[in-house]
Amino acid sequence: MDFKLVNLCDHDVVIRDCNNKFHTLPACEGEPARVKTDYAPVFYLGTVGVNRKVGSITTSLPPTTEGVMYVVSRMVAEANRHRRDLLFPGAQFYSDEGVRFCAGLEIL
Structure with a gap:
């Protein structure tokens, strides 16, 4: 299955x-x-x-779209547990060159 990853965070996500x-x-x-x-x-x-x-409200989260997975903060994912299209960065590390990255993505 083909899919598209869309980052909805205000920073780059390195995976x-x-x-x-x-x-x-x-x-x-x-x-x-x-x-x-x-x-x-x-x-x-x-x-x-x-x-x-x-109470809480989520802003700037597009509706579920076939073939699209969204990378969001863990807080956004937890506030929208019913959504199966929301991923968030996994465990964070630094490379020998000082690049911060996550070792994969997580889903709730």
């Missing part, structure tokens, strides 16, 4: 594949996918507030 080859997904050109979360205060532990999430 090392199973052949140790690096692939760079350029940062999105428009607004990156984001999650805005609202919290309400519940109580205080001394001077430290304890809050509860009361």
